[in-house]
Amino acid sequence: MIKKKGMIQLVTGLIENTRLGYCQCHEHLFISSRESFKLNPSLRMENLSSTVKELERYAAAGGRSVVDAQPGGCGRMADKLLEASVKSGVQVVASTGFHKLCYYPANHFIHTADPSRLAEFFAGEISEGMDLEETGGPGNRQAVKAGVIKTALDKEGVSGRYEILFEAALEASAKTGTPIMCHVEKGIDFSSVPGYFARRTDPEKMIFCHLDKAVQDMKLHIKAAEMGFYIEYDTIARPRYHSDEREAEIISEMSEAGFADRILLGLDTNRERLKSYGGKTGLDYILKDFTGKMESAGITRGTIRKFTVDNPAKALSPG
Numbered sequence: 421m422i423k424k425k426g427m428i429q430l431v432t433g434l435i436e437n438t439r440l441g442y443c444q445c446h447e448h449l450f451i452s453s454r455e456s457f458k459l460n461p462s463l464r465m466e467n468l469s470s471t472v473k474e475l476e477r478y479a480a481a482g483g484r485s486v487v488d489a490q491p492g493g494c495g496r497m498a499d500k501l502l503e504a505s506v507k508s509g510v511q512v513v514a515s516t517g518f519h520k521l522c523y524y525p526a527n528h529f530i531h532t533a534d535p536s537r538l539a540e541f542f543a544g545e546i547s548e549g550m551d552l553e554e555t556g557g558p559g560n561r562q563a564v565k566a567g568v569i570k571t572a573l574d575k576e577g578v579s580g581r582y583e584i585l586f587e588a589a590l591e592a593s594a595k596t597g598t599p600i601m602c603h604v605e606k607g608i609d610f611s612s613v614p615g616y617f618a619r620r621t622d623p624e625k626m627i628f629c630h631l632d633k634a635v636q637d638m639k640l641h642i643k644a645a646e647m648g649f650y651i652e653y654d655t656i657a658r659p660r661y662h663s664d665e666r667e668a669e670i671i672s673e674m675s676e677a678g679f680a681d682r683i684l685l686g687l688d689t690n691r692e693r694l695k696s697y698g699g700k701t702g703l704d705y706i707l708k709d710f711t712g713k714m715e716s717a718g719i720t721r722g723t724i725r726k727f728t729v730d731n732p733a734k735a736l737s738p739g
């Protein structure tokens with residue numbers, strides 16, 4: 421059970437947060453062909469040697485650690501995460517928790533289990549090991565442990581089944597001292613979300629992802645950052661949503677407003693964005709290309725180091 425502030429749980433074991441190094445906080449290294457693949461064919465990466473190749477390129481560019489944001493039940497491949505980390509030397513933090521419900525088979529326990537059973541399951545994946553079969557059933561655990569609790573805010577916000585799932589994630593986080601990482605769906609009404617979670621947990625324990633894509637009103641980014649939540653900007657190299665120049669501007673505005681210590685970066689990779697699977701972007705894109713674009717937008721190297729080294733170390737080890 422990790423509860424100690426300053427420690428981060430990798431798939432290979434616990435480390436002091438000073439050993440995390442450069443870290444992108446929301447990526448996908450593997451996704452097996454499950455429900456998500458039926459909805460979006462780019463949500464499938466199952467090849468160990470391709471993922472290892474991608475991680476090796478990332479390491480060669482200066483990458484040291486990655487958070488894999490795929491929870492169990494929707495194609496996490498926990499055993500492969502361990503193998504890829506050992507083979508490539510890149511440190512990997514794996515996720516327990518839950519994703520959008522559309523990514524699960526209809527008979528999965530995530531749809532029906534009560535909050536205490538869910539909380540126990542999430543905490544168990546952190547303290548004992550992840551469920552290899554991804555069914556939530558007993559007896560399938562392996563020694564590889566999760567280090568972050570992934571959650572998802574779909575368009576309906578914290579209501580219905582999602583309210584129960586969040587209750588469980590918050591309980592598991594309180595019990596284990598593990599941070600919560602939250603997918604924020606584009607188009608959601610985000611205005612009451614930071615307040616809702618600030619009443620239930622220490623904001624330092626929570627990361628809101630995709631705000632650069634999901635929430636257009638920058639005042640809401642500021643509101644969340646002011647309360648102490650971490651914000652992850654990961655709509656990088658995705659011209660369908662906005663240019664990299666606009667992305668660098670968003671990051672620069674938030675830094676100038678005094679929130680450089682709240683920002684994390686990632687690429688939210690899938691098959692179309694990983695070079696070793698035939699995609700164009702590459703896991704090393706931030707290191708090789710986007711860093712220069714941030715510098716052109718006036719962001720200093722010291723500030724970029726905060727986004728990619730100092731802030732991840734703190735966000736992933738709240739205790």
Ligand SMILES: [Zn+2]
Pocket residue numbers: 446447448489688
């Ligand atoms: Zn993601």
